[in-house]
Amino acid sequence: MTSKWRRLTDRLAGKTEPEPLWAEGVPDHIDVPIRDWLYEVLRAYDMATPVAVRLKLHSRFLKSRDPYAELANLDDRMNPMLRLEVIDATLGCVQQALRGAGWKDLQTAATYARQLEGILREGDSAFTVSENGGRLERRMDGTLHATYDKAADAGASKTEAAADHLRAAFSEAYGLKPDPGAAYSRAIKAVEAVANPTFLPNDPEPTLGKVRSRLDQGRHKFEMVIADRTGAPAGIDAVVAMISLLWHGQRDRHEGGPTSAPVTQDAAETAVHTAAILVHWISNGSIREK
Structure with a gap:
């Protein structure tokens, strides 16, 4: 600011x-x-x-x-x-x-x-x-920075790894010499740090992709703390959509595919802020089992 x-x-x-x-x-x-x-x-x-x-x-x-x-x-x-x-x-x-x-x-x-x-x-x-x-970083809008700070604090309450990854993602995206690929990777790790133990507690090799599949296939088992237009707890469609966006958007995860491509700066910044929201929601229990 x-x-x-x-x-x-x-x-x-x-x-x-x-x-x-x-x-x-x-x-x-x-x-x-x-x-x-x-x-x-x-x-x-x-x-x-x-x-x-x-x-x-x-x-x-x-x-x-x-x-x-x-x-x-x-x-x-x-x-x-x-x-x-x-x-x-x-x-x-x-x-x-x-x-x-x-x-x-x-x-x-x-x-x-x-x-x-x-x-x-x-x-x-x-x-x-x-x-x-x-280090130096590019200055962020005050409102966005406040959202990031709250997400990091919420993630730390669940596991310090989530906060560490989120801070690293922010630094890689907004540093003096940004590294979009590293920022995107760290953003996914930040979400995995809170999502994997919450939704895949017994999976020996949990990933954000598996979290996405579990929530997608079990939409009827989860709800949001926020209400929908009827006053009932909202479904988790928005959560599944955000995780899908984050998971599928990392086009540099594997080389040699027809859709493989370097992560752009805009994509990295979007991924970091998407991850911040997800870390905040998951850490605070905004997504819960019915």
Whole structure:
């Protein structure tokens, strides 16, 4: 979500539509605060070498008199995303370096992450700091993000694996370098983590496809907590349709078939949100046996 603050002239004009997000690189109006943030964090955690190695940057950066400043000021007009990659790599390297660190060190890193998020949010950047502070992600609509958060919490109440898969699916779909295939696969695993033990408790090799078959063939045995137009518990047609959509839509699961195809970014994002709804419903008991 973007900053809610509006300049005086916009408020006087009654402007209500959200500001457009800056979807590529670091815009000029936040260039200086981003540079200052990067320089401070790179120096504080001695991250010049790990970041340069991770990004496979030219050795001249590390040979310079002040490699922290070189990285903090790095800008490439031919590759405007490079600045974001430096920020992303810095977050990741700091998180890796602090594994097993004490509470105070973790809190300091969290403060740095919040500072960065504040700059990106106020600057209407299309990117945000991930929930764990270890990477950049594309900014999502606030309502959609709230739905995702509730689904992750609901999944965690059933099994932590569901929440982990859902968070991973979100990161793969909305990360700085999205991986649609990985996001789709994780989305299915998130649903399987709650659906398999709920609907196939005794199956030694449960899959989402088997869950779909069981619900499809046993529609008369299940109902929703929500009512239909007659006031009776609704059937599970919508659930079967959503699981079928998710299951059949993963066209990269097997190679060599006539309908095999790479997963697109739009399909991956749709799969992640479909999975979030299913995880939420199944975890909360919205689908129940009669």
